[in-house]
Amino acid sequence: MSDVQVYTPFRGGLPRLGPYARELWARRQFALELARTEIRTENTGTGLGQLWLVLNPLLLAFVYYVLTSILSGKPGGGARLAHIMAGLFVFYFFSSAVVGGAMSILSSSRLILNTAFPKMLLPISVVLVSFMRFLPSLGIYAVVHVVTGQPVRWQMLWGIVPLVLVLVFATGLAMLLATVNLYFRDTKSFLPYTMRVWLYLSPVLWLPEQVRGSLAFLRWANPLFPLLGSWSEAVVEGRAPQAWMLGAGAAWAVVALLVGAWALLSREREFAVRL
């Protein structure tokens, strides 16, 4: 029994990162299984069952398409529908990962009080759930992309880069908010409104080129601007995204991950007495 654990008082600060990372890696299957379980059980009561995974985003995209068509006074055409869908699907993946992630620690109080494990698994697992729910909507997008006559080119593969960056950005934010929500429980009540505004400030219902004048600050102040902008350029228009967008998106993602991981790791040992 070489494996000796020593517990001493909590003083803030980070745990030893090596052992923590090993422990986290050893439980990766647990995070995955938690996510799968969530997906498997969430729609068991409804008539259409797992079909809701694709119906939800489809209906939502249609609602926003109608809304933008009415606001602009003319039907939007296929390109706009494709753009709204592509952006909205990724945005809803992001938003459900962050909102769910923010609640992930608080809602697992029973598990935390009775099992010792790296708490970072909880927000990660929620992000995985959102990602798994997002994947089938890519299939719908593919159909719409072809039906509305958008170009099919190899450059569309560039879309993988912003998608991974959104995943990283969402994970960081989920960790940060899961921690903050333990100390200020109002956080979760603000989130739905924040997300709604964030959607309108991101290039989902409009195109990245459309921001000018006093709104130009969104290009650098909104992390989702470069992330969703480059996603749309790659996937909808089939061209390599602008380099500054990928660079800015990557910077936001890395910063969010570092800050989120630091916040969670430095407070994690105190979680059990904060629940």
Added chain:
Amino acid sequence: MSSLSASEAFLGVPPVEIPAPLSVRVEDLHVTYRASLERRPTVARRLRRLGRGERVVREVHALRGVSFDVLQGQVVGVVGANGAGKSTLMRALAGILPPTQGRIEVHGRVSTLLALGVGFNAKLTGRQNVTLGGLAAGLDREEIARRYAEIADFAELGEDFMDMPMLTYSSGMYARLAFSVAVHMEPDILIVDEALSTGDARFKEKSFARMQELCAQARTIFLVSHGLSTITQLCTEAMWIDKGALVERGDPAKVVSAYRRFLKVGATAVTQEDV
């Protein structure tokens, strides 16, 4: 005791015993919860409080300077009134609650059965929950698959029930499966908190046998129970905790009778049983 030790004593040589390796060492352990009197800590309330200059944090000193060593292969019974700090001590040993002061050293892997079916999802089948529970405890999929038959046999629910959602289980069946998962994790240290009281008499006997088997393999067991006969039958030593302090420790029969005198109850059927 024996004539051998008497003769050794006569020769002036103290009897030499090779002590079993250390399993758990607790030094001057204090655990304090900072219970906020507010049910939900929110920014608004915090601001209001700042304005009035009041503090609403009340400290609950759950453990006050507990120290002990436990060697491998011991079954330690823990008794004490409700709120004495037993569960807090168990959570601290499992690494769930950080000490406020003092030090805990744990040699080996800990498996906990602090509350029944933690990490279980009632919408999943028994079989899926064995996987989930095992992953939560830190095993990997292959190890769980290898132990599955043994776990299912031990719980004796029958194959039909193993493939039914756990929603359909009675509380006793639920408890049996949870117990079975916990004792098959091959822990070096098993911590059981009030979990034997659910099964029927036959299952209780089986659980006893299994725990004895575990100690024979030099595992250490901590058993919290209000069933005083369980403690005297099963444990090699006992601890009595009151108001966060270790009052007495030693031979289970002695500790239990001291505790009984304290409670001013005789050895009635009620105190003997796990009710």
